[in-house]
Structures are given as C-alpha cells and as structure tokens.
Amino acid sequence: MAHSLGWMALFLYLAAEILSIAALRRPRRGLGLAVMLALGAGLALQFADLQVRARALGSVPYRTLEGSLSLFGWMLGIAFLALQIRHRERAIGPFLIPIVMIASLAGMLVPAHATAATPETRGVLFALHVTFAILAYAAFTFSFVLSILYLIQNRQLKRRRIGVLFSRLPALEVIGRMNRTAVSIGLAVLVVALMLGIVRASELWATLADPKILWALITLAVYVFLLWVDRRGWEGRRVALLSILGFGVVLFSYTVVNLYFSTAHHFR
Numbered sequence: 565m566a567h568s569l570g571w572m573a574l575f576l577y578l579a580a581e582i583l584s585i586a587a588l589r590r591p592r593r594g595l596g597l598a599v600m601l602a603l604g605a606g607l608a609l610q611f612a613d614l615q616v617r618a619r620a621l622g623s624v625p626y627r628t629l630e631g632s633l634s635l636f637g638w639m640l641g642i643a644f645l646a647l648q649i650r651h652r653e654r655a656i657g658p659f660l661i662p663i664v665m666i667a668s669l670a671g672m673l674v675p676a677h678a679t680a681a682t683p684e685t686r687g688v689l690f691a692l693h694v695t696f697a698i699l700a701y702a703a704f705t706f707s708f709v710l711s712i713l714y715l716i717q718n719r720q721l722k723r724r725r726i727g728v729l730f731s732r733l734p735a736l737e738v739i740g741r742m743n744r745t746a747v748s749i750g751l752a753v754l755v756v757a758l759m760l761g762i763v764r765a766s767e768l769w770a771t772l773a774d775p776k777i778l779w780a781l782i783t784l785a786v787y788v789f790l791l792w793v794d795r796r797g798w799e800g801r802r803v804a805l806l807s808i809l810g811f812g813v814v815l816f817s818y819t820v821v822n823l824y825f826s827t828a829h830h831f832r
Contacts, residue, residue, distance in 0.1 A: 576606030634671025703750030
C-alpha cells in the first residue's frame, strides 16, 4: 500500500507520455486533450499522496529527501501545464514529461528516513517557502531541458540533418520563448521563496549567515543576467548555454549545499 496513490499517478504520467509521443508522430484531434487529462489526473493523485505523507510525518512532507523529490516531480508537472497554457506547443511534451516521471519515481524509491518534526519544519511560512523554492527549481529544470533541445535543434539545422522526431519540434524562436517563460516563472517564485524564507529565518535564527541563502542569491543573479542579455539581443545559443550554467548552480544548491553545507536546510 506504500505510495499507492503515487504509483497510480506515475502510471498516468506514463500514459500521458505515450499519448504525447503518438501525437508527435501522427497528430490527431483529441490526443492533445487526452495528454492533458492524463497528466492532470496524475497530478491530482500525486497531490493526494503528498497529503498522506504529510499526515504520516506530522508536518509538510518535503522536509525529507524523498518527500522533496516527490514534490519536485509534482511541481514539474505544474510547470509543464503552465508552459502548455502559455505556448500551446504539444510537441514539447515527449521531452518534458519524462522529467516529471523520473523525479516522481525517485521520490517513491528513495528510502524513507525522517526524524520527529520540529517547530522549524511546521507552519504556513515554512510550507510556502519550500513550495515556491521547489517550483522555482522545477521551472529552471525545464529551462535546462529546453536549452538542450535548442542546441540539438540548432546543430541539426546547421548540418541540414533533421530527423522525423526533431522535425516536429517548434521553431528555434519558439523554444527560445518557452525557455524565457520558464526562467521568468522560476525567477518570480524564487524571489517569493527567498523573501518568505528570510522572514521565517528571522523569527527562528540568531543570524541569516547560511550558505543556502548565499546560493539562492547567486542563482537569482545568474538568471537575472540571463533575461537581461536575452532581451538585449544575445543569440540563442549563448542564452541556452547560460541557462545550462544556471541549472548547474541550481543542482549544486539543491543537492550539495542542502546535504553538506547548510545546517538549516538539510533534509531530516
């Protein structure tokens, strides 16, 4: 029975991926809607699984590594829906939905390990802070994937070797706009997460000298610079490379800083 709702959600994500690939290979009326319905149902089930985890822990489920990964997968699904609503590009689904599946699967396979909940891991501010932070990570992850697709597509076009799969992808300009949307979402919610975290930390800590805050500011600086140079005419390849660099900073902050450097943000 462990994570039965989560496994059902993963099955629906797999169905959404299969339908998305089918729609990419042979566009048919109704397939796009079926993808969104399957993904939406999966997100609803995974949210219910997160609620079950919360009751078992007596606090928000994402104070643990496995809960954080599960929420990350859920937020990736939310970010994907946001991109679909904004740009309506169904062809990008086969490349982004697997990221949702991998993160969600990791959240169920990582061994559960949690200590008793503390006052620091309870409360609305803490819950909102972590929720917005992980949503930002999800948006930056999609920015990374879109940048990889941009570079591959750009290389294929220069070599005039466009396969069937990549010939169905959106134009480079569209991928660039989707990347800009993902970065903008990530920046907006990361600013909110940082502000909420500082307010919460000021209530609990004697000092704000924590490595996680420093790396959050570095992440903000990288992506603000990315949007700044993008709007000033940097060519797409350089923007894509900068986006990949930014994701490296995000990954370092989410893993190494949380696990080894920060005393207040480690998973427990």
